Amino acid sequence: MDIDIPQYKKKKSKKTIKKCKHKHKYLPCLIYKWKNIMKAERCSICGKINNVHLFETEPYKTHFNKMLSQPEVLEKYIDFTIYDNETGNEINRELLDDYINKKEGH
Numbered sequence: 001m002d003i004d005i006p007q008y009k010k011k012k013s014k015k016t017i018k019k020c021k022h023k024h025k026y027l028p029c030l031i032y033k034w035k036n037i038m039k040a041e042r043c044s045i046c047g048k049i050n051n052v053h054l055f056e057t058e059p060y061k062t063h064f065n066k067m068l069s070q071p072e073v074l075e076k077y078i079d080f081t082i083y084d085n086e087t088g089n090e091i092n093r094e095l096l097d098d099y100i101n102k103k104e105g106h
């Protein structure tokens, strides 16, 4: 018995999941990266981190820049949301110390 089985050609469907095209909408935020808090910008649509300020400095006296410590950065940007650079998750500011301690395994 001959059964006519239609031969389907395996379609090479390249389904690359692309985030829909959009103009990144960067909003200032803080990120936790390399065991430090840094100022950055984050796209509110896709969560892409951009424009990371590795070191936060302030003009100090004539031509020196004073590097701000982590608490100073946190205080300076008191309204900014903190995100984990690795996971993209938001970090509760009040639980930041706990979060870091846990993450770094202390």
Ligand SMILES: [Zn+2]
Binding pocket: 022, 023, 024, 025, 043, 044, 045, 046, 047, 048
């Ligand atoms: Zn985006």
